[in-house]
Amino acid sequence: MQRRHLVVGGLAVAALPPFAFAQGIEKPKVTIAVGGKNLLYYLPLTIAEQLGYFKAEGLDVTIADFAGGSRALAAVVGGSADVVSGAFEHTVNMQFKGQPMRAFVLQGLAPQIVLGVNPKTMAGYKTIADLKGKKIGVTAPGSSTNVMVNFVLAKAGLKPSDVSIVGVGAGSGAVAAMRSGQIDAMSNLDPVVTLLQRSGDMKIISDTRIVAESEKVFGGPMPAGCLYAPQPFLDKNPNTAQALTNAMVRANKWIQAAGAGDIIKVVPEGFLLGDRAVYIDAFMAAKGALSPDGSFPAKGADTAFRALASVDEKLAAAKLDLSAVYTNAFVQKANAKYPKG
Numbered sequence: 001m002q003r004r005h006l007v008v009g010g011l012a013v014a015a016l017p018p019f020a021f022a023q024g025i026e027k028p029k030v031t032i033a034v035g036g037k038n039l040l041y042y043l044p045l046t047i048a049e050q051l052g053y054f055k056a057e058g059l060d061v062t063i064a065d066f067a068g069g070s071r072a073l074a075a076v077v078g079g080s081a082d083v084v085s086g087a088f089e090h091t092v093n094m095q096f097k098g099q100p101m102r103a104f105v106l107q108g109l110a111p112q113i114v115l116g117v118n119p120k121t122m123a124g125y126k127t128i129a130d131l132k133g134k135k136i137g138v139t140a141p142g143s144s145t146n147v148m149v150n151f152v153l154a155k156a157g158l159k160p161s162d163v164s165i166v167g168v169g170a171g172s173g174a175v176a177a178m179r180s181g182q183i184d185a186m187s188n189l190d191p192v193v194t195l196l197q198r199s200g201d202m203k204i205i206s207d208t209r210i211v212a213e214s215e216k217v218f219g220g221p222m223p224a225g226c227l228y229a230p231q232p233f234l235d236k237n238p239n240t241a242q243a244l245t246n247a248m249v250r251a252n253k254w255i256q257a258a259g260a261g262d263i264i265k266v267v268p269e270g271f272l273l274g275d276r277a278v279y280i281d282a283f284m285a286a287k288g289a290l291s292p293d294g295s296f297p298a299k300g301a302d303t304a305f306r307a308l309a310s311v312d313e314k315l316a317a318a319k320l321d322l323s324a325v326y327t328n329a330f331v332q333k334a335n336a337k338y339p340k341g
Helices: 018-022 040-050 069-077 089-096 144-155 172-179 192-198 211-218 231-236 238-257 260-266 276-289 300-309 313-317 329-337
Strands: 029-035 060-066 083-087 101-106 114-117 135-138 164-167 185-188 203-207 225-230
Touching: 029 040, 029 069, 040 060, 040 225, 040 238, 040 260, 040 276, 060 069, 069 083, 069 089, 083 089, 083 144, 089 101, 089 144, 089 300, 089 313, 101 231, 101 238, 101 329, 114 144, 114 192, 135 144, 135 172, 144 185, 144 211, 144 300, 172 185, 172 192, 185 192, 192 276, 203 211, 211 276, 211 300, 225 231, 225 238, 231 238, 238 329, 260 276, 300 313
Parallel strands: 029 060, 029 083, 135 164, 135 185
Antiparallel strands: 083 225, 101 225, 114 185, 114 203
């Protein structure tokens, strides 16, 4: 991504001299909305918070946790939060809706979303077509877990209306819904997926924790968890965005160098779902899908657009400026400041 892509709203952020970002932070108190903070999808956010990286950049960050990414996005749209820690594809959707959002630091190289069926209610499962008429659990309707379901169904010739989508959250509620047979399949993330898989309560049919599998499913690089914000926020608060990016890039690099034991010591006990061994397995499964340095892949926005367009004819026909849904300008500066994390 060229730095010129951050020329927006009449303010050429990327063209500012180097000392500009070192000046005062415009908004030291920042609220970040996230949908399922306990998920490994958002591990860099937790690491940045727990290791004091936000504070080190002069920020006082409050993290507001919601049941899914769509609700976290709603909090920012409604003005109760400043930045979303959420799925990249929401930036494409929001441009289509006329509410420009821009992603500015990546957490996930791949979605890490796993689609699996319930062995109790779908013992005879053979193909995606068998999901027709079934109840499928997602973190929250409209979230990235829902988008993946829609996309996988579309590839099999099914419409979103061919199934019933049920919001089950990203924690113990999701586990209970699967084990009790309330849902026939589920699209969710770790550590929920690993917990259910180990107990024999979920049979995986599509796994985007594996980067190569994700690219096969989506037909290209599919950026996942990231920090994104309304374009006006980035226009008004470039130094704040830079400070947030610095902290997240440090977290990304710390994770890549960390072992499972290091992670267990840092994440809150409540994230482990009562089983440290499961969380360690989940971390090892997800680590390869986490971003090493916060950079967005050049073709990522195109992949996200194709995924959304596959189930939305109006969006498919829209002419969007995909270069405006993300920028690597802040990440480049952060990596220059913290080459080793």
